[in-house]
Amino acid sequence: MVRELIRLVDIHKAFGPNTMFEGINLRVDEGDRIGIVGHNGAGKTTLTRGILRGYGYAGAVKSPSYTLVEAYEFTLCKLYHFDFYRLNDPREVEFLGVEDYFSPENLCIVEWAERGSGAIPPADLRLDIEIEGTGRLLGCQTNSEKGEAIAKRLWTSGRKL
DSSP, rough: BBBOOEEEEHHHHHHSTTTTTTTOOOOOOOOOOEEEOEEEEEESHHHHHHHHHHTTTTTOOOOOTTTTTEEOOOOOOEEEEEOOOTTTSSSGGGGGHHHHHSSSSEEEEETTTGGGGBBBBOOOOEEEEEEEETEEEEEEEESHHHHHHHHHHHHEEETTO
């Protein structure tokens, strides 16, 4: 299911320190998977930082472009942030031992998820970020009931911007 786009006039308000995700627990039941799609500089890592802030994480959040995955531990779950930008072939994902990361108790956020297609479980929610001036358009496609529940929380929060 495709939902309408949210227009974010000020990306720093939406994704920055006072994020739209502040206080939102994105975890639904178990093993949620979010894929983020957008050009370089669109705000994929910034969006992930906002999600981490929603879990109360206050530390630095860097793009895992070179490490491919960054792990964060919370009381509710472990969150794994992937960036597959540097992958040339989805089979390269197998060397990461992804079956351990995509277990039911974890939340996985994957930038450039399409580059791991077939080697990782499909995303419950796909977020598309498009640059629009100094703002962004944020759209999503839900692929499961879990994705629907996550999208509902995002859209309810996003309407307050």
